[in-house]
Amino acid sequence: MKIAVLDDYPKVFRTLDCYPRLAEHDVTVFHDVEKDVARLAQRLQAFEAILLTQGRSPLPGALIEQLPNLKLVVQTGDHVEHIDVDACTRRGIAIAAGRGGLPPATVELTWGLILASMRYIPREVDNLKRGIWQTTLGNGLNGKTLGVYGPGRIGMRVAQIGAAFGMKVVCLGREGTAARIVAAGFEAAPDRRTFFENADVLSLHVPLDGTTRGIVTAADLARMKPDALLVNTARAALIEPGALVAALQRGHPGFAAVDVYEDEPVLHGAHPLLDMPNVLCTPHLGYVEKAAYESYFSIAIDGVLGFAAGRPVNLLNPQALSKTTSERRQP
Structure with a gap:
């Protein structure tokens, strides 16, 4: 052929x-x-x-x-x-x-982004190459709350690693998933509002389909803490169009780590997230392993x-x- x-x-x-x-x-x-x-x-x-x-x-x-x-x-x-x-x-x-x-490929990248963001690793590496020594105070994970939105085959693995880091893991899933979340040893979010308000790190792992497009709204993001990190290694269209950039500009959440974009590939630096100092961006590497x-x-x-x-x-x-x-x- x-x-x-x-x-x-x-x-x-x-x-x-x-x-x-x-x-x-x-x-x-x-x-x-x-x-x-x-x-x-x-x-x-x-x-x-x-x-x-x-x-x-x-x-x-x-x-x-x-x-x-x-x-x-x-x-x-x-x-x-x-x-x-x-x-x-x-x-x-x-x-x-x-x-x-293989789910581990995306799980590994998710945690690579979380660690790099929380400890400002890319910024410190760049500064060191320019002759500058220590410019940030990083944030640890132990004792923090990890929110996993979409506890499926990838989300559950992300949750397990969060627990190994000593994080409190709270999951938000489809209706009827609470029992499975609890059986896995994690906490099921009591409601959507609380889930977004309490997360220190919130990672998206919801499959994209006709029912989940735009499922994360501007109102959801506005409820996040000013020092919270939103991580998206799933699909950009899960977030309401334009909502993430606007939310980061307002400072709720304060940070984001993003591997996916509305229109890919992103060439010539043509995306607003790339110009934001509080965002860590990678070129859709989740499964590229x-x-x-x-x-x-x-x-x-x-x-x-x-x-x-x-x-x-x-x-x-x-x-x-x-x-x-x-x-x-x-x-």
Whole structure:
């Protein structure tokens, strides 16, 4: 098959241990970003399969309709909000989406951001390189309150590490999760207001879907302490648009550590958070780790090879396979 691999920002796809499994296929890897639908359609015209890295490139219907040779979309991970599934199914384009990934990768980055922020590590490193010795008074974690919003497979691990640091861990989850939170040894927040008011460190781990977009509001942020740290390694759209920048400017919360943005990649420093001295920003590194990449892409390659061999796996829309050749070509 003729396969396009999109958005390999760090140019590592061909270095993965799983990559040689595609040796019998014609693989083109794109490292740059193309957001314009018309130009992206022109780029992808000849390809039979597209392998997506997470949600870096959306596949709207307007793009799908311009790809006459496309038979398969393979998604790393199982989130497909950025793909027009109906358009793919209508055109007879199969979508393979397997979970993959490793929760520890995002958990590790979350704690890296928390520690770096609380102890002002990036600032002190930069100052030391410029010949300046000790300029800040850091904040420890022992005895502080860690709020975990979304105690799922990532959030629970973040909570466990917080407890190991001697923090009081309070979790806010979906309705009906209180018993599971308590069974895990943590405290379930009595209500939303108290959760945001009491957290010294508040980390977001809520999955993004139609019900959680904008779930963290300006009012929630305004209730946070002036010395509290908000951490987001989940998705930027969980926070009400514009609310985080405005809240940080007002000083509630006083600090933020952010790995995710509304429109990625953020190039040329074009984001207001990057100019704020009370914010630590990283370029969506949560899952960008060797073992996690091997897991994600190995499952994605299973999807390619299975489809090519006539034994598709991890299909999200098996009904697409019932389309005739003529139906697939219909605009």
